[in-house]
Amino acid sequence: MNGKVLVAQGGGPTAVINQSMVGAVLESRKFRNIEKVYGAFHGVRGIVQEDFLDLTQETTHNLELVAGTPSSALGSTRDKPDLQYCQEIFKVLKAHEIGYFFYIGGNDSSDTVRIVSEEARKADYALRCIHIPKTIDNDLMVNDHTPGFPSAARFVAQAFMGANLDNWALPGVYIGVVMGRHAGFLTAAAALGKKFPDDGPHLIYVPERAFDIDKFLTAVKATMDRHGRCVIAVSEGIADENHVPIATKLAEEVERDAHGNIQLGGGGLAEMLVDVIKKRLGYKRVRGDTFGYVQRSFVGCVSDVDQREAREVGEKAVQFAMWGDRDGSVTIHRTGFYSVDYHLTDLLEVAGKTKVMPDEFISPCGTDVTDAFRMYLRPLLGSGMPDAYRLRQNKVAKILGR
């Protein structure tokens, strides 16, 4: 099948999304039946606006350099196309004689690919549509894990490794709020920053478990009593048993201030949790950080395993398109400790769905991860993970006896 290739990136950028783009571009350029390889600017929005770059005219050398650069080099979009939007996309693809459409993104992007694929079939237009997985949330169905997650997880693990050392040096309570509205994988990655038994994070809160403020305060107090310090990893998406986000709940308490409730200072989840701990438990040194955009865009904290796999899903997408006979989503499957293989999965199995942490990854207490999770995540973090060392405790006898 002759035609042009169109590659686009959607949703939140990751540290390795350009690997997938470059994988798809370079592999496409190898095929003689491909006359041009285009990149759409800012995802689906660039498609409806016909905003294309000709990547056939880009040097291989520069593509390799771009592949190693985090964030979406083609630009991204938060647009979630409905049927009409997808029909517009389809019109443009037809006008430009696009024969192959590769869209790199998460659940929403895979759903876009699904609709465009169906529109092409209805119109009897020969278009091969392949979704290439990407999301730091690690929440795509069928996939063992998703490109972008390992590098973000590495950032979170290294950040908590450092936060634990800092908190050990100047003891108190430390809360780090990690991205992830529905799936707790990224927050749970904080556990990989732990080395010694008394290291933090001592408490991990994921959205898969209902969050109870009183139980939380009891756990913080127990940790302080035991270690004299407490490091906590909290997912931004934690919610109570009725699925009401804790951020919303605490913000309502801020609203009620005037009527005599405990006074919370407002701000984000981290600030509010800090306030609750200070006011209800009376600890003085309580600090909270929201990892924010730094955790997904930091330059210089990338898993080499993630880079390699992100490249391969891009490359495999083109191979499935050229040598296969159906549309689909490229999925990652674990085949060893550690090795993976890639399949082409029906779009319906991935599109618009959300995977959350399985029970066997969360310890029964609900505030820690299991060894199964550690085994799952460790190989993804890649080579050269930093390690933390301590001085041995050769205590000197007191003379003044203070």
Add this chain to the structure above:
Amino acid sequence: MNGKVLVAQGGGPTAVINQSMVGAVLESRKFRNIEKVYGAFHGVRGIVQEDFLDLTQETTHNLELVAGTPSSALGSTRDKPDLQYCQEIFKVLKAHEIGYFFYIGGNDSSDTVRIVSEEARKADYALRCIHIPKTIDNDLMVNDHTPGFPSAARFVAQAFMGANLDNWALPGVYIGVVMGRHAGFLTAAAALGKKFPDDGPHLIYVPERAFDIDKFLTAVKATMDRHGRCVIAVSEGIADENHVPIATKLAEEVERDAHGNIQLGGGGLAEMLVDVIKKRLGYKRVRGDTFGYVQRSFVGCVSDVDQREAREVGEKAVQFAMWGDRDGSVTIHRTGFYSVDYHLTDLLEVAGKTKVMPDEFISPCGTDVTDAFRMYLRPLLGSGMPDAYRLRQNKVAKILGR
């Protein structure tokens, strides 16, 4: 002079403070007149509590591993000793026959060293006191720069490099709040994340220049009009012309909410600036991050130049103590592009004083740095700085003309 050596760490941890500790310990262990090398737990507090580790019994190998580990391996403290506290310190040093006292820290720590040194002289007790510099704020007098700053600056530069790429992919306004109450060096380091002329940070606000909210909003609007996006680096210490911190000012506006002013959501400086931009300029996609503890404790973002120098100031401190005849503070002096030398400076020149950014490092507009600053900072960031690449703009002609 015979005697024992005591090493301690004070103030906020840095990525390389253990290099200085290990430099002092290993160098001390070479001298035959030194019978023991002690480390005080949690700085001056550990001294008054006689809480010492015998570092003579620590392996060289483990010391090297600890040297490469960020944060204070001996623990730190926020105690700022007054005269009486220093007299308590002095009593313990005497009881344990400490002949050499090395204290690694910032301005406050150097002041502690000064008082202890004076107490020893008054009591006619032979004690050599040396202050070893450390602070991510880079605000110690006499020093060209201070150990810990280059690694933190590298983190900030890499974080803004990523934030800029992320903001390019999904345009809007992004604010990153960086540590530094009085000195803007660390915030200014954000400029080193810039490569292309249209890259962010587009606006940099340091405490050395009065901050005006109206001028700020005008500058944000001008940047948005020009680039369609805006990345801003803000020091946590920005204040208005009367030295009132902006965080305090905006928090007061939050307090006044009930009386009909613009409604701010509260929280930290980042959240409040985001709110002001949203409400006064009407932009929708406005995001703010406070870099928080991550910027000083992140494991895996260290400048090799910083590591080397931090090690050397520890080593030189011991050499000055053993072969010199006076107390002092080890200071770093630039001798080439790039090379440094170390002097022993009178404690009075460093103790309790604060250095801020010189005028020649801040551009006349007040919201950018000069090339002089870039030349100053670049060699400190060390080798292997990541670089960001872009796709070339080979635009495809539109067919549907959208």
